[in-house]
Amino acid sequence: MRKFDKDRLLLGLAGPALALVVAFLLTSVVLLLSGRDAIEPYQLMVENAEFTDVQVLILNQTGTYYLAALAVAIGFRMNLFNIGVDGQYRLAAMVSAVVGASVTLPGPLHILLIVVVAMLVGAFWAGIAGILKTTRGVSEVVATIMLNAIATALIAWLILPANLGVQPAGSNDLTTGEIAESGWMPGLDVEGGTVYGFTLVAFALGVVYWFVLNRTRFGFDLRATGASESAAQASGVDAKKMVLTAMLISGAVAGLAGMPLLLGQTHTYSLSFPVGVGFTGITIALLGRNSPVGIFFAALLISFLEKTSASLDTYGYEKEIAIIMQGLIVISVVVSYELVRQYGLRRQQQKVGEELAAQARKTKKEVAA
Amino acid sequence: MGVASAALALGATACGGKSSSDAGSDKDNPKAAIAYDIGGRGDQSFNDAAYAGLEKAKADLGVQTSEAEPSEGEGDPDKVQRLTQLARAGNNPVIGVGFAYAPAIAEVAPKFPKTTFGLIDDTSKTGKNIANLVFNEEQGSYLAGVAAAKVTKTKTVGFIGGVETPLIKKFEAGFAQGVKDTNKDVNVKVQYLTQPPDFGGFSKPDLGKAAAEGQLDAGADVIYSAAGLAGSGAIEATSKAKKWSIGVDSDQYNQQGLAAYRDYILTSVTKDIPDSVFNLIKSVKDGKPQSGEIRYGLDKDGVGLADSNPAYTKMTDVTAAVAKAKADIIAGKITVKTAP
Numbered sequence: 001m002r003k004f005d006k007d008r009l010l011l012g013l014a015g016p017a018l019a020l021v022v023a024f025l026l027t028s029v030v031l032l033l034s035g036r037d038a039i040e041p042y043q044l045m046v047e048n049a050e051f052t053d054v055q056v057l058i059l060n061q062t063g064t065y066y067l068a069a070l071a072v073a074i075g076f077r078m079n080l081f082n083i084g085v086d087g088q089y090r091l092a093a094m095v096s097a098v099v100g101a102s103v104t105l106p107g108p109l110h111i112l113l114i115v116v117v118a119m120l121v122g123a124f125w126a127g128i129a130g131i132l133k134t135t136r137g138v139s140e141v142v143a144t145i146m147l148n149a150i151a152t153a154l155i156a157w158l159i160l161p162a163n164l165g166v167q168p169a170g171s172n173d174l175t176t177g178e179i180a181e182s183g184w185m186p187g188l189d190v191e192g193g194t195v196y197g198f199t200l201v202a203f204a205l206g207v208v209y210w211f212v213l214n215r216t217r218f219g220f221d222l223r224a225t226g227a228s229e230s231a232a233q234a235s236g237v238d239a240k241k242m243v244l245t246a247m248l249i250s251g252a253v254a255g256l257a258g259m260p261l262l263l264g265q266t267h268t269y270s271l272s273f274p275v276g277v278g279f280t281g282i283t284i285a286l287l288g289r290n291s292p293v294g295i296f297f298a299a300l301l302i303s304f305l306e307k308t309s310a311s312l313d314t315y316g317y318e319k320e321i322a323i324i325m326q327g328l329i330v331i332s333v334v335v336s337y338e339l340v341r342q343y344g345l346r347r348q349q350q351k352v353g354e355e356l357a358a359q360a361r362k363t364k365k366e367v368a369a
Numbered sequence: 370m371g372v373a374s375a376a377l378a379l380g381a382t383a384c385g386g387k388s389s390s391d392a393g394s395d396k397d398n399p400k401a402a403i404a405y406d407i408g409g410r411g412d413q414s415f416n417d418a419a420y421a422g423l424e425k426a427k428a429d430l431g432v433q434t435s436e437a438e439p440s441e442g443e444g445d446p447d448k449v450q451r452l453t454q455l456a457r458a459g460n461n462p463v464i465g466v467g468f469a470y471a472p473a474i475a476e477v478a479p480k481f482p483k484t485t486f487g488l489i490d491d492t493s494k495t496g497k498n499i500a501n502l503v504f505n506e507e508q509g510s511y512l513a514g515v516a517a518a519k520v521t522k523t524k525t526v527g528f529i530g531g532v533e534t535p536l537i538k539k540f541e542a543g544f545a546q547g548v549k550d551t552n553k554d555v556n557v558k559v560q561y562l563t564q565p566p567d568f569g570g571f572s573k574p575d576l577g578k579a580a581a582e583g584q585l586d587a588g589a590d591v592i593y594s595a596a597g598l599a600g601s602g603a604i605e606a607t608s609k610a611k612k613w614s615i616g617v618d619s620d621q622y623n624q625q626g627l628a629a630y631r632d633y634i635l636t637s638v639t640k641d642i643p644d645s646v647f648n649l650i651k652s653v654k655d656g657k658p659q660s661g662e663i664r665y666g667l668d669k670d671g672v673g674l675a676d677s678n679p680a681y682t683k684m685t686d687v688t689a690a691v692a693k694a695k696a697d698i699i700a701g702k703i704t705v706k707t708a709p
Contacts, residue, residue, distance in 0.1 A: 156564030170492030170493040173468050271469070314436070
């Protein structure tokens with residue numbers, strides 16, 4: 001039994017490792033084909049990562065991506081594809097910023113209020129897709145994609161100065177007004193910048209994710225429903241309720257993805273609040289195989305690529321190199337996971353076959369004796 | 370390929386400077402940098418205008434230049450890092466193109482007190498070493514409105530805004546006021562291509578084209594588009610219908626990419642970003658760095674109406690009305706609204 005686990009671990013690591021090597025090689029081919037140095041960009045990226053402010057940037061981005069990827073992973077575990085994490089994250093950040101700016105409370109309460117509002121809004125937005133799926137059978141893929149577009153339009157309307165937005169004097173930006181200082185979450189001041197306080201909360205949530213999924217009845221029901229809805233139903237799990245609950249939790253976690261930046265840096269939601277976090281979260285959840293540790297390293301890797309490549313263009317390389325690399329990683333991941341899965345399956349079959357054969361030989365000998 | 374080799378050359382200079390310039394031996398070796406807005410170089414509009422100013426500084430002042438482009442969907446921390454990196458490399462001034470850089474510049478500028486930071490299109494964040502380069506877009510757009518109201522025969526004109534942001538609303542406000550002040554009976558059709566954070570309305574010509582076709586169907590015969598690269602689609606559609614279009618930011622009659630349609634480009638509302646960038650770099654080089662609000666209005670030709678299309682200059686009644694409106698704005702007789 002122990003040997004089997006080690007095999008599984010090795011196979012689990014082989015997938016991402018294979019994907020990374022292939023993506024790395026393919027990117028080098030792209031660089032060579034376009035007549036570039038195939039090594040220097042990587043060197044520059046590693047050199048960039050030596051600056052402490054870049055390190056802080058990478059870590060903070062990892063926190064944001066970690067939350068977004070957890071939100072996606074919760075859905076994946078349940079066989080639900082929540083593509084709407086981006087819309088849930090943006091709407092939650094916007095509404096919680098509005099609420100946060102309109103009240104002043106003693107420090108921890110103020111922060112707690114903003115966080116709770118963000119979770120509720122995210123859960124609400126994802127819940128729409130959940131209800132559509134459980135009551136009308138609408139695919140959550142379609143519903144969440146459309147809800148992304150609706151969130152964009154809704155935010156654009158809400159942030160108009162005539163509604164909830166504010167246009168600071170002399171600025172061409174629209175914001176939701178600045179959150180009072182009691183709603184700013186303190187961070188860790190290190191050389192090169194500040195690690196947002198919520199970045200640490202994000203990593204702590206990874207532990208919660210692991211515990212709930214692997215050590216609670218709810219987590220078991222969720223995984224069981226994800227593996228086979230009908231089998232779960234037969235054993236007494238209310239599959240519809242699980243679908244809705246999973247969507248709500250996924251949305252609530254998606255709502256948290258905006259918190260590191262909102263509470264730690266901008267203290268307002270503006271037109272330049274980052275977009276696309278939810279989509280990167282899908283990549284990361286895939287790469288990290290929905291495991292809390294895997295997702296952490298995947299988020300770290302993507303953040304590293306993104307932040308260290310940002311200044312490549314000042315050295316004469318297009319920073320899109322990193323985007324190509326990310327795309328190649330995703331493709332390689334899908335292919336290599338399938339290859340590794342098939343290899344593992346064949347190996348297992350062989351092993352079982354051998355054992356059976358050995359047993360058969362043994363019984364034959366015994367009979368002969 | 371030319372772009373690529375230019376970028377390589379730039380890369381070489383930036384690379385060499387990185388390790389040695391922290392001490393600040395910039396006097397003999399002046400360096401300037403710009404950080405682009407969304408879309409980056411090649412948008413035929415806002416960013417390219419800033420690039421033109423940087424190129425002029427390189428040619429006329431012998432300044433070494435660097436550029437940095439944003440990633441799609443990035444946030445304030447990325448902008449902070451970009452500006453920090455450019456300042457750390459010894460660039461002075463460091464210019465942020467677009468209002469999105471305001472919070473980042475407010476954070477970085479105090480850390481580099483000897484470096485001047487330029488901030489285009491925003492005066493909300495100020496500081497000793499921050500130069501806020503702003504333009505009276507509404508004044509230029511007002512003149513476009515006057516011209517459009519004079520030229521239209523169907524009594525219907527169109528305005529196409531790229532992305533519905535306060536900045537583009539300034540263009541709309543000025544244009545609509547110019548039209549109405551000239552002829553109350555002219556109807557202004559207003560359409561925005563996308564809502565933030567979808568900034569595709571500045572970069573997708575097909576959106577501009579579809580919007581212009583819609584307005585042409587509704588009877589518009591002059592269309593003013595303030596939509597960056599997406600505006601070229603509007604110009605294409607308008608010109609194919611043999612109706613007038615009005616360009617934006619640079620003199621689009623003279624743009625190579627639009628040469629096929631230029632006979633129908635009545636005029637363009639120009640925004641002199643190149644000179645604002647050049648002036649800032651020059652002021653730093655001369656040891657008297659600009660600081661505070663530097664406003665470019667009609668009076669300094671910071672905004673204006675282009676007159677390179679001969680068909681336009683032949684319409685003397687139109688040009689006379691525009692000239693009069695311009696004089697009135699400069700004299701303060703007309704105040705142009707900045708929001709519709």
